[in-house]
Amino acid sequence: METTSNRRGRHAEVSGAGFAGLTAATALAQRGWTVRIHEMGAELREQGAGIVLWHNSLKVLKAIGAYDEVMADSMTPPWYETRFQHDSLSHEDFGGLPWRTLTRPHLHKSLLNAALRAGVEICTGSEVVSADPRGRITLASGETLDADLVVGADGVKSKVRDSIGFAQERWKSGDGIIRLLVPRHRAELGPGEWDNVIDFWNLDPRYLRVLYVPCNERELYIALGAPRDDEQGSRTPIDLDLWTSAYPELTPVLRSAAQARDPRYYGYETTYVAEWRRGVVALVGDAAHAMPPALAQGAGCAMANAYTLAVAATEAADGELEEAMERWEQLERPFTDRCQQRSADFAATRRMAEGSQFTLENLETAIYDPTNPNRHALSVSVARP
Numbered sequence: 001m002e003t004t005s006n007r008r009g010r011h012a013e014v015s016g017a018g019f020a021g022l023t024a025a026t027a028l029a030q031r032g033w034t035v036r037i038h039e040m041g042a043e044l045r046e047q048g049a050g051i052v053l054w055h056n057s058l059k060v061l062k063a064i065g066a067y068d069e070v071m072a073d074s075m076t077p078p079w080y081e082t083r084f085q086h087d088s089l090s091h092e093d094f095g096g097l098p099w100r101t102l103t104r105p106h107l108h109k110s111l112l113n114a115a116l117r118a119g120v121e122i123c124t125g126s127e128v129v130s131a132d133p134r135g136r137i138t139l140a141s142g143e144t145l146d147a148d149l150v151v152g153a154d155g156v157k158s159k160v161r162d163s164i165g166f167a168q169e170r171w172k173s174g175d176g177i178i179r180l181l182v183p184r185h186r187a188e189l190g191p192g193e194w195d196n197v198i199d200f201w202n203l204d205p206r207y208l209r210v211l212y213v214p215c216n217e218r219e220l221y222i223a224l225g226a227p228r229d230d231e232q233g234s235r236t237p238i239d240l241d242l243w244t245s246a247y248p249e250l251t252p253v254l255r256s257a258a259q260a261r262d263p264r265y266y267g268y269e270t271t272y273v274a275e276w277r278r279g280v281v282a283l284v285g286d287a288a289h290a291m292p293p294a295l296a297q298g299a300g301c302a303m304a305n306a307y308t309l310a311v312a313a314t315e316a317a318d319g320e321l322e323e324a325m326e327r328w329e330q331l332e333r334p335f336t337d338r339c340q341q342r343s344a345d346f347a348a349t350r351r352m353a354e355g356s357q358f359t360l361e362n363l364e365t366a367i368y369d370p371t372n373p374n375r376h377a378l379s380v381s382v383a384r385p
């Protein structure tokens with residue numbers, strides 16, 4: 001774990017205690033900054049079900065001291081399998097690239113504990129309503145707070161971003177997904193490779209997809225995909241007859257899915273922001289680059305960019321923070337932009353149903369090591385020309 005403390009006296013205000021905000025705050029605090037996070041929610045918790053993490057985010061978790069806790073209740077499935085109309089099309093193991101599946105609450109708790117250990121102050125029920133590029137935030141209470149660095153990690157509906165007026169494009173894909181955590185039900189599922197991630201696709205007679213992701217010995221993340229305009233497929237609680245008729249082999253887990261509390265259908269959102277920083281305000285995570293989950297890289301990119309922002313801001317000499325953030329965006333952004341573009345392509349074409357999507361090119365950000373100072377020289381070989 002890194003504990004450089006060469007920037008004592010600098011202060012950061014962070015909006016949002018999601019994966020991006022917690023990562024940025026921890027990495028800054030470990031470098032000597034005083035850091036305060038504002039979370040509008042009354043509680044510190046992550047909504048949602050499961051998540052796939054890759055080498056890039058695992059490296060960040062190691063660097064900020066959250067890795068051991070994450071590893072203690074997560075798993076690496078033997079294969080990522082894709083099935084199309086019940087035929088197995090591909091088994092991918094990513095050639096030894098580290099990857100992990102886990103629940104979102106567990107990842108959030110691990111990041112939160114790392115932030116608290118680093119001395120980050122966290123204010124719940126504290127909504128940031130606007131930010132000023134010169135280094136000021138305003139809270140819903142009317143209070144204003146000054147900082148050397150403001151981090152907008154407040155997700156797709158970022159008020160930091162929108163109050164400053166960053167030029168942006170936002171759109172929703174035609175497809176979306178119902179995300180749930182259910183018991184593994186291994187014994188009832190019968191014989192089969194039930195430790196794999198299995199991406200089940202049916203396009204005929206209609207598009208219904210099930211992403212099956214074991215997270216540990218007890219919990220299964222199950223994501224049920226249907227078009228936004230399919231009232232029956234996107235319905236919550238789920239229509240059990242519809243889903244079991246498409247996927248009878250998954251009946252035990254679908255039965256639990258039908259009883260899940262607070263099920264929600266999530267549309268795939270994309271946010272493209274013309275620039276990631278203005279003055280001493282930086283955007284990270286979904287505030288800057290929400291993307292469809294085709295390559296499972298939204299949180300990975302969020303954590304990578306949050307971490308590299310903290311390093312770049314710390315290395316900036318006094319009075320040179322804005323220039324350092326400009327360089328940070330120039331260096332890091334192309335990787336995220338390419339990943340976002342590929343994710344949007346997959347979401348638009350549903351080409352993941354063909355399997356074998358994890359080519360070297362598509363794994364570019366997953367392979368990336370945000371903690372390696374020589375990373376830009378090393379990653380040229382997998383970048384698109």
Ligand SMILES: Cc1cc2nc3c(=O)[nH]c(=O)nc-3n(C[C@H](O)[C@H](O)[C@H](O)COP(=O)(O)OP(=O)(O)OC[C@H]3O[C@@H](n4cnc5c(N)ncnc54)[C@H](O)[C@@H]3O)c2cc1C
Pocket residue numbers: 015016017018019020021038039040041050051052053126127128129153154155156157158159160177179223266267268284285286287290291292293296297298299300301302
């Ligand atoms: C279906 C689906 C599956 C996905 N699967 C994966 C996957 O397998 N792997 C992966 O890497 N990524 C995945 N992603 C993407 C990933 O979930 C997101 O990219 C990631 O959660 C973004 O984190 P964040 O911290 O930027 O934003 P958020 O998680 O949205 O956190 C923002 C935080 O800010 C708070 N907030 C909002 N507004 C304010 C305000 N004004 N003031 C104060 N606080 C505020 C919110 O309450 C929240 O706590 C998936 C996304 C979807 C939709």
